[in-house]
Amino acid sequence: GAVVSQHPSWVICKSGTSVKIECRSLDFQATTMFWYRQFPKQSLMLMATSNEGSKATYEQGVEKDKFLINHASLTLSTLTVTSAHPEDSSFYICSARDGGRMNYNEQFFGPGTRLTVL
Amino acid sequence: QKEVEQNSGPLSVPEGAIASLNCTYSDRVSQSFFWYRQYSGKSPELIMSIYSNGDKEDGRFTAQLNKASQYVSLLIRDSQPSDSATYLCAVNEGYGNKLVFGAGTILRVKS
Numbered sequence: 007g008a009v010v011s012q013h014p015s016w017v018i019c020k021s022g023t024s025v026k027i028e029c030r031s032l033d034f035q036a037t038t039m040f041w042y043r044q045f046p047k048q049s050l051m052l053m054a055t056s057n058e059g060s061k062a063t064y065e066q067g068v069e070k071d072k073f074l075i076n077h078a079s080l081t082l083s084t085l086t087v088t089s090a091h092p093e094d095s096s097f098y099i100c101s102a103r104d105g106g107r108m109n110y111n112e113q114f115f116g117p118g119t120r121l122t123v124l
Numbered sequence: 125q126k127e128v129e130q131n132s133g134p135l136s137v138p139e140g141a142i143a144s145l146n147c148t149y150s151d152r153v154s155q156s157f158f159w160y161r162q163y164s165g166k167s168p169e170l171i172m173s174i175y176s177n178g179d180k181e182d183g184r185f186t187a188q189l190n191k192a193s194q195y196v197s198l199l200i201r202d203s204q205p206s207d208s209a210t211y212l213c214a215v216n217e218g219y220g221n222k223l224v225f226g227a228g229t230i231l232r233v234k235s
Contacts, residue, residue, distance in 0.1 A: 111156035118167040
């Protein structure tokens with residue numbers, strides 16, 4: 007149980023284009039999903055928290071107009087990196103919280119999406 | 125700013141030994157504590173969660189929590205080369221559901 011998928015697993019795009027990353031909870035309903043970014047040899051950096059049916063809450067310093075998050079259903083959240091630039095190249099990882107579990111603060115991570123912007 | 129501190133390592137232990145990983149946190153209100161394992165190039169995998177003071181055992185893993193000292197640890201018994209990874213300590217922020225992650229401790233188990 008508690009499986010989270012992400013698609014695509016890797017993407018290469020040209021500077022200025024937009025990239026959409028999907029995060030799905032496969033066997034549970036995710037009341038809350040989180041988006042993280044991880045640069046090489048660094049720890050996870052939380053970008054935003056999204057709750058189903060409401061606007062995402064972005065962390066300080068994260069541009070909400072650049073990183074668009076949609077959480078339209080209890081099993082799907084999407085992150086769109088708009089007008090991507092080389093400095094956006096990173097490992098993007100989503101996680102999901104199962105509101106039906108007793109240990110409700112547990113987060114289960116997707117496999118991540120490696121974005122390279124040329 | 126809530127903080128979670130870990131020794132970056134690398135911590136090197138021989139195969140079969142006990143690996144001891146430590147973590148301290150700053151938020152006295154935190155109630156949920158987690159250990160994640162992250163292999164190079166992969167995403168984190170939850171291996172232990174602990175919510176009350178004391179020890180919690182799961183197979184070769186034991187998590188220990190001391191809220192008074194704001195300290196949480198992970199013991200790995202009979203360490204195997206496959207345990208070589210970065211171990212991330214995570215603590216929930218305040219009364220909410222966001223997690224604050226430490227920078228991670230690199231563990232190397234040598235055969």
